[in-house]
Amino acid sequence: MTPQTLPLISLLLAGMAAPAWAQALDSQIGAPLRPWREGEIDIHHINTGRGEAQLLILPDGTSLLVDMSGKTPERPPFSLPTRPDSSRAPGEWVARYVRRVLPPEAEGVDYALISHFHGDHMGAIVEDSPWAANRAYRLSGITDIAEHLPIAKVIDRAWPDYDYPRPIADRTVNNYRAFLAWQTQHTGLEVERFQPGRADQLVLKYDARVYPQFQIRNLYANGVLWTGQGDATRNLFPPVETWPEDDQPDENKFSIAFRISYGPFDYFTGGDLSSINEETALAPPAWGDVEPLVGHAAGPVDAMKANHHGSWDSNSIPFLAALRPRVIVIGSRADGHPSVNTWRRMTSRRVWPGDRDIFVTNVSTATATTTYGIAETAKSTQGHVVIRVDEGGASFRVFVLDDATEDMRVNAAFGPYLSR
Numbered sequence: 001m002t003p004q005t006l007p008l009i010s011l012l013l014a015g016m017a018a019p020a021w022a023q024a025l026d027s028q029i030g031a032p033l034r035p036w037r038e039g040e041i042d043i044h045h046i047n048t049g050r051g052e053a054q055l056l057i058l059p060d061g062t063s064l065l066v067d068m069s070g071k072t073p074e075r076p077p078f079s080l081p082t083r084p085d086s087s088r089a090p091g092e093w094v095a096r097y098v099r100r101v102l103p104p105e106a107e108g109v110d111y112a113l114i115s116h117f118h119g120d121h122m123g124a125i126v127e128d129s130p131w132a133a134n135r136a137y138r139l140s141g142i143t144d145i146a147e148h149l150p151i152a153k154v155i156d157r158a159w160p161d162y163d164y165p166r167p168i169a170d171r172t173v174n175n176y177r178a179f180l181a182w183q184t185q186h187t188g189l190e191v192e193r194f195q196p197g198r199a200d201q202l203v204l205k206y207d208a209r210v211y212p213q214f215q216i217r218n219l220y221a222n223g224v225l226w227t228g229q230g231d232a233t234r235n236l237f238p239p240v241e242t243w244p245e246d247d248q249p250d251e252n253k254f255s256i257a258f259r260i261s262y263g264p265f266d267y268f269t270g271g272d273l274s275s276i277n278e279e280t281a282l283a284p285p286a287w288g289d290v291e292p293l294v295g296h297a298a299g300p301v302d303a304m305k306a307n308h309h310g311s312w313d314s315n316s317i318p319f320l321a322a323l324r325p326r327v328i329v330i331g332s333r334a335d336g337h338p339s340v341n342t343w344r345r346m347t348s349r350r351v352w353p354g355d356r357d358i359f360v361t362n363v364s365t366a367t368a369t370t371t372y373g374i375a376e377t378a379k380s381t382q383g384h385v386v387i388r389v390d391e392g393g394a395s396f397r398v399f400v401l402d403d404a405t406e407d408m409r410v411n412a413a414f415g416p417y418l419s420r
């Protein structure tokens with residue numbers, strides 16, 4: 001027991017709120033992260049090196065997993081190594097991480113949301129992907145996680161038809177659909193299509209009435225954008241049949257985006273949304289610049305996950321100027337994450353004024369060299385990044401956890417930041 005602990009216990013016994021110095025005990029460098037508490041939001045940006053995976057634990061304990069990592073196999077030199085190591089697949093590492101931080105009474109994950117159908121977000125299926133115990137589908141990413149951890153509901157952009165803008169039928173998606181078919185039939189798994197505009201699809205499952213100041217607003221998917229009025233939406237894309245054969249938007253531009261609000265705190269996440277297509281800048285197609293419109297729908301936020309791993313074609317100036325984040329987390333999985341031009345946009349006070357702290361889950365040696373300035377400017381370039389929002393949302397902190405082991409050890413702590 002530290003000298004600080006004894007008076008803290010007396011205060012808590014007397015029913016008094018813990019003072020700031022006691023909250024700072026959370027952030028003892030070298031100790032495991034203190035578990036989530038009722039009323040807080042924890043947003044874990046889990047680094048497996050192989051794709052994105054975010055776990056959100058909401059104020060009443062509802063859990064929301066956004067993307068499930070799992071790009072395989074490693075392809076050096078362009079890919080980052082699997083963290084903690086390559087003895088397990090990325091999906092299994094994510095499942096183990098989630099199990100460690102879920103509230104003890106949780107049986108599994110309440111929501112698993114796939115932002116878009118790419119292997120680094122849902123788990124790529126390759127020639128030698130192992131089979132599930134039931135032999136009905138192979139294991140990678142979400143299907144691997146479900147092998148280790150119950151999932152109550154899956155949300156994606158295309159259930160049940162998987163036909164927008166064209167039939168989606170690669171090996172990874174076919175396997176995923178086999179997984180959904182088996183799970184809905186045998187385990188009672190629920191599946192829904194994400195519906196832009198709504199604020200009642202991703203909800204607190206256990207004690208929503210206690211947290212009326214909490215909301216998740218569905219902003220965008222499939223070219224459909226929330227207008228800011230009620231639940232109304234508008235379609236940014238013209239009808240599919242009018243799209244030029246040789247100039248089609250890629251899967252990234254259909255990514256799901258949503259905003260979490262908790263009192264004054266706001267957080268944005270939007271998969272691999274992108275803006276810039278410099279080759280067609282002189283005659284941009286209607287879908288060329290999705291990102292800024294989504295940014296305006298979100299409005300200013302306190303924190304965000306960078307789009308598309310901080311790639312060159314994402315996190316454009318108008319998008320960042322609309323969001324004006326105090327904290328940015330970049331989930332990287334390859335060389336070039338983040339790219340030098342994206343890094344310059346994110347760090348420039350001409351894009352938006354004020355301070356900002358930027359955290360990257362992983363930076364390769366090549367990226368550290370080419371994205372010049374990142375070593376000095378980033379708050380972190382290695383490790384899981386956890387945003388912990390205090391009860392009510394007035395303030396939040398950021399913890400960087402060691403990703404070489406499963407100890408959840410805090411390597412660095414930042415904040416508190418005041419929500420705006």
Ligand SMILES: [Zn+2]
Binds near residue numbers: 118120121272308309
């Ligand atoms: Zn991606």
